[in-house]
Amino acid sequence: MTPQYDYIIVGAGSAGCVLADRLTASGEHQVLLLERGGSDRSLFVQMPTALSYPMNTERLCWQFHSEPEPHINNRSLHTPRGKTLGGSSSINGMVYVRGHACDFDQWQEAGAEGWDYQHCLPYFKRAETWQGGEDDYRGGSGPVGTCNGNNMRLNPLYQAFIDAGADAGYPITRDYNGYQQEGFGPMHMTVKNGVRSSTSNAYLRRAMKRKNLTVLTQVMSHKVLTQGSSGQKSAADSLRATGVEYAHRGQLQQVFARREVILSAGSVGSPQLLQLSGIGPSKVLRQAGVPLVLDLPGVGENLQDHLEVYFQFECTQPVSLNSKLDWFSKGLIGLRWLLLKDGLGATNHFESCGFIRSRAGLKWPDIQYHFLPAAMRYDGNAAFAGHGFQVHVGPNKPLSRGSISIKSSDPEQAPSIRFNYLSNEQDREDWRRCIRLTRELLNQKALDHYRGAEIQPGVDVESDEQIDAWVRDNVESAYHPACTCKMGADNDPMSVLDAQCRVRGVDGLRVVDSSVFPTLTNGNLNAPTIMVAEKAADMILGKSPLPAAQVPVWIHPNYQTAQR
Structure with missing residues (x-):
């Protein structure tokens, strides 16, 4: 039958x-x-x-x-x-x-x-x-079930990033999934x-x-x-x-x-x-x-898809997760999670964030920040030897269509998948604003105690042409x-x-x-x-x-x- x-x-x-x-x-x-x-x-x-x-x-x-x-x-x-x-x-x-x-x-x-x-x-x-x-x-x-992971308790960089947003003149939001998305707060x-x-x-x-x-x-x-x-x-x-x-x-x-x-x-x-x-x-x-x-x-x-880049800085204090990327540390984190379901194994490590508008006149935010207290790739490999931190950032309302x-x-x-990323000029202009606003954000006073050299894009990436070229080389899908x-x-x-x-x-x-x-x-x-x-x-x-x-x-x- x-x-x-x-x-x-x-x-x-x-x-x-x-x-x-x-x-x-x-x-x-x-x-x-x-x-x-x-x-x-x-x-x-x-x-x-x-x-x-x-x-x-x-x-x-x-x-x-x-x-x-x-x-x-x-x-x-x-x-x-x-x-x-x-x-x-x-x-x-x-x-x-x-x-x-x-x-x-x-x-x-x-x-x-x-x-x-x-x-x-x-x-x-x-x-x-x-x-x-x-x-x-x-x-x-x-x-x-939704939560804030470890509630930012295990790393001071989370709060420093939120404070940097306030220093830059952006609002603080208690709950971006509630009354107010725009601003900086826990993720x-x-x-x-x-x-x-x-x-x-x-x-x-x-x-x-x-x-x-x-x-x-x-x-x-x-x-x-x-x-x-x-x-x-x-x-x-x-x-x-x-x-x-x-x-x-x-x-x-x-x-x-x-x-x-x-x-x-x-x-x-x-x-x-x-x-x-x-x-x-x-x-x-x-x-x-x-x-x-x-x-x-x-x-x-x-x-449609969201694109993002990693904006990375060296960290002058030994507080980042880069010290936890060796196999021994990962093993200890995994063992604790197996036994207790807590600690660094119980979080995605994106515990603070921000949502801002790329330009005046927009009704709602179009740039999103995922803050990570490490400088690393999405595959889990370190970006460089030493301590660092980064934000995953990109404009969220692209006009390009595929x-x-x-x-x-x-x-x-x-199937054939064609996104036509950055085919629209407004999208390219939004990326220029995004890079400049992010650099301004990460250079606020709240991060002075932790911020070292800019790893990427690098301080020499300043003009429209330089930003465009760096974005073309480094932008990735946010999946x-x-x-x-x-x-x-x-x-x-x-x-x-x-x-x-x-x-x-x-x-x-x-x-x-x-x-x-x-x-x-x-x-x-x-x-x-x-x-x-x-x-x-x-x-x-x-x-x-x-x-x-x-x-x-x-x-x-x-x-x-x-x-x-």
Whole structure:
């Protein structure tokens, strides 16, 4: 007998685990969850300080790379995506940033009706248990544990960085995920009781105890099965998703959905699977040799990502983490974590941060700082011999747009990923401001006791031309690709989804993951991806949405004055 389920979810990642939990909670629906990767039980996944390992491990992560990017000296950037239970929430840096309230108002303005901040906030709260307790902005009983790691107790550089922000004239914010994002303060992470709080740990573990959830791992989804006339040319023709074709243990199989197929394969995987299914831009499908089912030109377009650089200084005091990067020290940190789940093993080490505006006249911040009390690479290797500190920094609202396109009908072949980084002149100008503002910040009095020589960019990088050249040589992805199946208005020919996350022109098919964002949020993407899945779960189940919040949001008074 051909297996049937009420819902089939493709991808057990940041969104898929949320959906698997919420759609099975009542016990009324049979749900199948398909995941290409396997177990997330690795010590290197669960221990927060080991974050650099899963991101560079083939078993746990898709090791994608972009096409050569012409505006950054034809460099191809690493674009890792989670390939395990929990997806990218199991391999990421665990930084918890919801984004600014205006980011979600921007979504609604782009045609995603009902996705403004006041309607999204209740779902952020439902997902979270914040260490500080519930209030008007933060959740107190949700699955995902969020905290400030060791509360900045273990290193004086965290507070010195926040104080430097105040010295530079920026505000201090008690909670950037609450009333006021703009300013400097403690940074939050998805860690609970010293362990990574991935969506696998937070949602899927409890859902897997239910008899109405089936989880298949090591499954490669090949395409969405559809019923209706093939070769359709417009979204007005009738078409329905009926199931998924996948390979498992060397066997090609099909499974069918009575209600819906939901793609939660991520910002790369979801548009790739739609295109493999014949749903996407006709030119891309024709070149790949895939029969056209529905010409939907926005699939794989609108690709956006955050870029960042490491702004590094030598540290004149022996307080940085550079002294902990040898194998003996790492072993002691790991042993303590195994025994007690605390100490330096229980944090991602990004315990202070900042959000500022790159120029006057902006309504909300567009530059983000992750402060690290070490000078090192993301792979965990020291940047130089000695003590140091750094900030990961970059503009968060780029205007450059790229695309994801399949190269053939082979689902095992990685798609072409083109970000077109820095192709927009405004993005290049924002980087110039970013470098100059960061240098000014890190030269404030609060850091005088610790600051040594500027390692990079280096004091000789000053002019527009020098900054542009250094950024082209050194900029890296912040690992936040998104927006490739965007929600949008009915009259937007490039919108892939309506505001219910339904694929236009295909009944019974939705996309729920970071690819649905119309634009990037001002921050890391895991928190808003979880929120999207929480909100979409109610839509899928036909539930009334949670009542909109009615809370104020801090906007810089200079902006308000400028508008009067």
